[in-house]
Amino acid sequence: MNDSFKTKTTLSAGGSAVTVYSLETLATEHPEVRTLPYSLKVLLENLLRHEDGRVVKKEDILALAKWDPKAEPDKEIAFHPARVLMQDFTGVPAVVDLAAMREAIVAMGGDPARVNPLSPADLVIDHSVQVDNFASSLAFGQNVDLEYERNRERYEFLRWGQSAFKNFRVVPPGTGICHQVNLEYLAKVVWTNDEGVAYPDTLVGTDSHTTMINGLGVLGWGVGGIEAEAALLGQPVSMLIPNVVGMKLHGKLPEGATATDLVLTVTQILRKKGVVGKFVEFYGPGLAALALTDRATIANMAPEYGATMGFFPVDGETIKYLEFTGRKALAPLVEAYCRTQGLWRAEDAPEPRFSDTLELNLADVVPSLAGPKRPQDRLALSDAKKVYRENLPAMLAKGSSADATVPVTEGRLQYNLPQGAVVITAITSCTNTSNPSVLVAAGLLAKKAVERGLDTKPWVKPSLAPGSKVVTDYLTAAGLMPYLEALGFHLVGYGCTTCIGNSGPLPEKVSEAVRTGDLVVASVLSGNRNFEGRVNPQVKMNFLASPPLVVAYALAGEMDLDLTTEPLGIDRNGQPVYLKDIWPTPQEVADTIVKSLSPAQYEKAYGAVFEGDAGWQALTVPKGSTFAWDAKSTYVRKPTFFENLGREPKPLADVKGGPLPRPPRRLHHHRPHLPRRQHREILTSGEVPG
């Protein structure tokens, strides 16, 4: 490794000395380094530490140190992430490739034990659980059983991988969502390696919402499977030095507005601004008023606003969060390192230089939803009825009308399912379930609703799927679970569920009514995406909203209702109940959090995080340094990438036309010449291979 700028120095922190690649040393010669955006400083340190004269050159370091905020990005650099985060859909093929590489190395006469991830890799199983059962205290167990039944082959394979590979850990099913587990447990903010070198935590993930960790000052984003595999094999991720857009926040969220409303507002503004391919970095006095979990909520939706990242620099709030979530031991090094490296956000620090800036006064945020089809289409709650009515005509089936209803009989229960019925209400997704303020608000709203005698409409499929076990712990400690359950929001799983389309089928009678009446029905979920067909094939309108609004719509049961002016229902005394009557105050939310959340909950949830439940432990774990493939499996097969692989590469050869005399022909096809944006929409609508 080279050290052209002689930046390798020693830092004493928490009683021990670590090696640091000092940005301050570089800044003595290149003072403009001090006013780089924090996100670029992290990248710059990455280059300094990996300078080898070939993959990372002195000129690459200089190009980033002398970054011109206004220049069109054209300089490619090699970024070496410290670690890799995977979810099970995209992670399984990566492990399949590693397994196949082990066999290939045996065939080449090598030692299979040499094939391991070179960077630490964590795979969290979160994408497979489906909401088959709900609104019952048995739902969680039943859904987990079904998950194991369906995915046994994949899970046995992953358990083999967990025991066969070094540097590779698997978080078992039923534990949480990868981004929330990353935020609450895996992330270290500053790492130290075996050689005593301290460096910023950075990662690539195989899921687009990897950016949630930017809320904790950790650099990272989602990449395709091949880049992730390359990264876990120690290869660099190639990228352009990006433009960085600064979003200045000031003021404070007003009463009634939540972090969800804020992220939907940010998404709308930034999508309009155009930040595709750029970093977004948040700055300004408003940061002081933003809890770490609010920052994580905002960072989470970077793919929806189009940015590569939505970065929040490390500050006192970051330290507070690490301490609260059971990572107190990390705090001294994180603070000392970040302060020394100029990575610490202080109130009096000069503002970084940005390619472009924009501002948001948090006080302007209002209760919001986004939909019915795109996450950037934010609307004020007070406009929801109007927006529903505007969108309905184009979505109506031929011959159907806005006031069509379908009579439904379920046992003794009879009702008319209306056009615009809300049939799915899901408290789901890492975006929001990582944020206690909105979950506690949902619980408090449920409590007040139940106390007034309100209930969920009979056609609604409610669910609660948090991204970690901490959530149910604090909701239980706060005494709020019974109220959520009274409205049908029973725990259905710890995983992505409805947010990635694993909403499970609609109840049979509802499904049948939607089909026979060709009704336009809706879902309201606290997720991050809502493209048509993503949530459920029968549900045409999908609205993203905060967890308390999800509960409110379960009570309302339809979109054709203005929750700001019309009652949600009638109480036991015949009095109308309005949303504002049962909306919890910020003080109630804050008091409940203080009373019900504790570091002990995080320590308990993550103390044995890799052990898994009885189902996980009961799986048959195949032995051996190579995997015994089952030729009949429809889930994991040995790929053919490495067949007949020799020790030396074959000489380069021209590509020659096919066999003669029969004229050889070629496969030829075009990607459609769609405008880029439109084409993206088609392919981004789910975690489906593009």
Place this chain on the structure above:
Amino acid sequence: MKPADFNQYGARRGNHEVMMRGTFANIRLKNLMLPGTEGGITLHVPSGEQMSIYDASMKYQAEGTPLVVLAGAEYGTGSSRDWAAKGTMLLGVKAVVAKSFERIHRSNLAGMGVLPLQFAVGEDAQSLGLTGKETFDVADVADGLTPHKKITVTATAADGTKKSFVATLRLDTPNEVDYYRHGGILQFVLRQMTA
């Protein structure tokens, strides 16, 4: 397999047999070899039959015919693309000639040992009068590759008419040339592990 056992498509990403069949299966795909059609179908030129891209690929592979993709602008755009390049490689595609590439898909093609080539500015399959029914020879590879090298591609039509055009090699870094030379990034790393 019974519908009850379908589970999710994403759960089968560990099975290349499923994923190969899903590559180029986007229902909006427009293959200009079959004007007016949409979806993952193509013309198997020797037989003149229309069939799925997967079936055509299997036939071509059995006949020993390597494949080329001629593509438009921003080729490979999409968000979840781990199988887009892997599937391309497994379908027997050796080179993609496009007007332009989506950045990450281009690097993934290099990482899977598929040659990314870019038409000269202002040129594309239509302007060059290519129909996709020609035989293609890609020269200038055997004598060594460097980033952005000019590569001559010759298309020979059924009647023997030849058309040559110069494309730019879109292996953009020395690292990518290494990946390609080894047949892909995983092969490259594997050989380093045995070294």
